[in-house]
Amino acid sequence: MKSTKAFLASAVLMMASWLMFTGVSQAEETGAPEKITVVYGGSSWLGHYPVWVGIEKGIFQKHGLGVLFQNFYASSGRMGSLVAGDLDIASTGSISAIALMASGSKGFMTFATQDSYATVEGLIARQNIKTIADLKGKKVAAPFASSAHVLILDLLEQNSLDPDKDLTLINLKVNEMPAAMASGEIDACAAWTPHFNNLLNMPGNHLLADDTAFSLYKQYGLGPGPDIMVVRREFAEKYPNTCKAFVKGYFEAVDLLIRNPKECAEVLVKLTNLGMEEQMSVLKDIQWIPGAEQRALMVEPGKFTEGMQRLAEFLVKHRQIDAAPVVKEWVAADMMP
């Protein structure tokens, strides 16, 4: 009796092991995702729209994936969580990504740049400030270590103004800017959408400059903090099929945003809490970059990656980071469509 039980137990164990092994082999052969849940770091910022659309429209599900959308207010928190292993994939502002590269961390890679926006971020000032030169002696606010901060530093440099001597540059979060502008505590501020739109709509304010005035925009079509998609290196190495499925689903969502923004706006309002009209207005100002263009932008000829390198050097010049990393070392060409 005992020996029969032992024999049956061994047989069941062997059968289970064989099934598991063939299951894994089949996954490898057919390209099915090894891991079916991807933890994604996002927020209500426009760079995360494709993932939200992909989730809500069932696009990722079609490719055998479930994507868990985790909200983070700031790119730095998102990137920190990515390298710490709490996130698998994220979109981030390139300032944070470059800063993390500069710290020497090799725990992540970049595989896409999904959007270009130049008119939803900018410097807003009171009506009496007509030019950048008029900012001399004034109080200007920006969230430090952000694309808006980089924009201000660049605009001041273009106009030979020293941010430490010629004016008072104040570190302020974008959601605190309307109150500071209304009370007269600041004379100008740099922000991104939707706060950018709110500030512009305030009486007495006007647009002084947007991202099109950024020095690298003219040469590379690059704003001061373009969005990029990043993946945890360990995750990409361990689950290549999952990453492929994610990238496929992701760029299908990008294609849908290009083809039918209205259909996408209907689900995006749940993420952004904007009205339909405002959501459509934001979508109108975004240029989405499809999958077919990624390799050219990031690898060969790699104009976007080159632009990121110039941005890194800009950050060194303005003492935001110690040394410029070699950005192309973080580009994951094999993840691109």
Add this chain to the structure above:
Amino acid sequence: MTSKSNSNLVFVSLGSLLVFLGLWELLCRMGFIEPLFMPSPTQIIARAVKMLDDGSLVQHTLASTRRVMVGFVVSSLVAIPFGIFLGSSRFFMAVFDPFISLLRPLPSMSWIPLSLLWLGITETQKYSIVFMGSFAPSLLYIIEATKSIDPLLVRAARNLGASNLDVMREVILPGSLPQIIAGLKVMLGIAWTCIISAELVAAREGLGFMIMNGKEYFQTDTVLLGMVMISITVMIIDVLFRKFERRLLPWTRQ
């Protein structure tokens, strides 16, 4: 305890610190700890040298010290007379007790939204965060110090013809002062814990700002340096405070 055994203990403390730092450095150099998550002591020292060289470390330290000291001194100047008054009067203690109980558990960070509305993004807003973070605990400490005066001493003074003002000046104040000063030393440490909250908004210098800015750029060595500077600054202020205490309260000298 003899001075020789005191010096031995100092050596033991120094020794344990050096062993800890040595081990930490070794683990980093051998690759067991990733610099992003925990930079080595030499990396932190290198960052300190760089920031001393460009003057930013001193600038940040002085800015935070100013904010903490202003907030703390104002908080103490209000808390000391008010605390002695409440400690001496059961009636007024009962009047203010509910409000003190409401204020006491509130962390300094919770005052940021209101302070922005009331005071804007000025330096006063930052002083107010330190004030609110240290006022209620200081007040409670002073109330307890006042209440701990032996009532026999008060009765003896009154029997000898002392007025209320005399009792306050000759019995309560000198009696409670050692405990008040001891409490204020502790509260100064608490005031420093408010500096991160105070410098979260509209600060472009200060150790709290330095820590948060370092976090944004993944410069963990800058973050740790900021924390170390806060500790060192508090230690220096503590030494100065003790000298001031010895001068003010010579009768407590052993």
